[in-house]
Amino acid sequence: MTSKTTYDCNKCPGYCCSYPLIEVSRADIARLAKHFELDYETAEERFTLYDKEEKVRGLRKHKDESFGSVCRFFDRKERRCTVYAARPEACRGYPYSKSCGYYQFLQFERKLQDDKTFVAMTR
Numbered sequence: 001m002t003s004k005t006t007y008d009c010n011k012c013p014g015y016c017c018s019y020p021l022i023e024v025s026r027a028d029i030a031r032l033a034k035h036f037e038l039d040y041e042t043a044e045e046r047f048t049l050y051d052k053e054e055k056v057r058g059l060r061k062h063k064d065e066s067f068g069s070v071c072r073f074f075d076r077k078e079r080r081c082t083v084y085a086a087r088p089e090a091c092r093g094y095p096y097s098k099s100c101g102y103y104q105f106l107q108f109e110r111k112l113q114d115d116k117t118f119v120a121m122t123r
């Protein structure tokens with residue numbers, strides 16, 4: 001947490017990485033391809049899926065004990081991003097504010113439960 005923000009991602013189980021659709025642009029895929037030293041097509045196929053309903057491309061997921069599923073780049077044990085330097089723009093900007101609603105919710109629930117490790121569910 002910096003002095004400018006009121007949330008601490010290191011103390012959060014990663015709600016934002018469990019979004020059903022984490023949209024990626026061509027630039028995001030190119031960045032991931034470079035990070036993994038892959039060609040664009042391979043990175044697109046390996047890391048993303050086209051969402052027919054939303055008509056956009058998003059990051060692939062893998063199963064998660066806490067949230068059902070999370071981004072494939074999320075380390076489920078350490079609860080952190082494994083491609084931080086190469087993460088998509090959508091992840092870089094989030095939560096687009098000095099505070100994070102998920103973090104506030106988590107702090108509230110942990111206080112209520114008197115348990116600093118409690119993983120509150122959003123649904």
Ligand code: SF4
Nearest residue numbers: 009012015016100102
């Ligand atoms: S939900 Fe908020 S506090 Fe948690 S990892 Fe995402 S940005 Fe950080």
Ligand code: SF4
Nearest residue numbers: 017071073074081091
């Ligand atoms: S790329 Fe990293 S920050 Fe973005 S959703 Fe995946 S694990 Fe989270």
